[in-house]
Amino acid sequence: MITVKRLDLADAGILLAGARAKASEIGVPMCIAITDEGGNLVAFERMDGGKVTSITIAIDKSFTASGAKKATHEYGTASQPGAPAYGIASAISGRLMVVGGGLPVIVDGDVVGGIGVSSGTPAQDIEVAEAGIAAFLAAQG
Amino acid sequence: MITVKRLDLADAGILLAGARAKASEIGVPMCIAITDEGGNLVAFERMDGGKVTSITIAIDKSFTASGAKKATHEYGTASQPGAPAYGIASAISGRLMVVGGGLPVIVDGDVVGGIGVSSGTPAQDIEVAEAGIAAFLAAQG
Amino acid sequence: MITVKRLDLADAGILLAGARAKASEIGVPMCIAITDEGGNLVAFERMDGGKVTSITIAIDKSFTASGAKKATHEYGTASQPGAPAYGIASAISGRLMVVGGGLPVIVDGDVVGGIGVSSGTPAQDIEVAEAGIAAFLAAQG
């Protein structure tokens, strides 16, 4: 058998709080999703004013980042016309997200979960996701 | 035009906390989802040990309760063989939940959102959802 | 963070072999699926003559058993007309299986994965799934 580490709900709360603080700071209400390393949802928040369409997008960004162990914007680059992963965006019934805003959460080299953010520009979504991870890593001491 | 009242994220946090406290008290880690009056997800938590299958079920119970303005267990009764709503359980690609654990959140006679709980028995799920609503109503003063 | 134990591919191979041997013994070619504790597929085999419709059914039985930490036939009982979980069978886009043949794989009290079997009668499917688990547990020493 394998032993794996994964985010728990307390960790998810720290990720959410860090992301939410950054979203408030930049003035963009966000949908924020946290998944475990198996891609399964642990926690979700839609801030007041967050987009309805972003609910699924945030969840799927987090699913992609944790399940594929890769930032979604890396897929964005790799899936441009002519690039090797062109066309991957519609995989898994469209759940495979190639738009920025999904990041794996990595501890000691292992992916333990993911965070997905949506409602702003992809650059804003990435910034907010990074803030969530920064808060989480800071709390690891 | 219409003005609607709906749960905000702060309200969702109160509903989650009330439900989580009851789940801890009865010793059943739960998936808990909060939707607004449009049936759209506002917040979600999978407590440590909550079932993976219950992620979607909790979200869909809340979707059903807020969207249909009815407790999911009412549909359970109405959808028995020979009853008027027989077969409704597979509607909306199976999102229409008829198992107990989804309750509308009602303020001054208006449905302002929903709560959906899953991982225990339907009776436990209902008990935890009710505790969430009780906490919310108490906070309304 | 949480540390979880889960089936690896070698474990899945033992589960498959145990189930396949029993299927051959009773003369019913089966579809056999193995999932980890997060409900994600680890291995699958359709024996020659196994049913095409059983591919998804076996996978979803295993998903249900591992994700809900419960045998699928328990849901069969609990979801009869008039019973508390009536209507659950169409949940998660129909992935929630209530037909026998899905069993959680349990080690030291923890669900570490699941096995799902389909192509025979539910009683045959359960017998084959149990044989897979027996082979796995015997190999744990």
Added chain:
Amino acid sequence: MITVKRLDLADAGILLAGARAKASEIGVPMCIAITDEGGNLVAFERMDGGKVTSITIAIDKSFTASGAKKATHEYGTASQPGAPAYGIASAISGRLMVVGGGLPVIVDGDVVGGIGVSSGTPAQDIEVAEAGIAAFLAAQG
């Protein structure tokens, strides 16, 4: 009536073993799927460390290659902007894969099945799929 040749489970095992050996050699744990000429899954393995998102992708690459009798990377070329099959990637609810890693298995000019590999770069996925086919063809004597 037509008589078709198709992979059996023993063949699938040879394909899997050949692919797995190459994946180990290049150090990339893969998801590997084998389908018959009808596009239906015969066998699947997720090597330890294979990506969760690659489960469906590997299965769909194999489905595409066997069902369309064409390597998925051929669709990648044909579906570029301005090319004749532009947009095909989202067909069949996104199951039509245009990313490399899916190959038809051909015997005496007939497609008898497919192999789909995912978790590495498309080039690595193709290399591993080719190794599976090479092992299969070698065993045909």
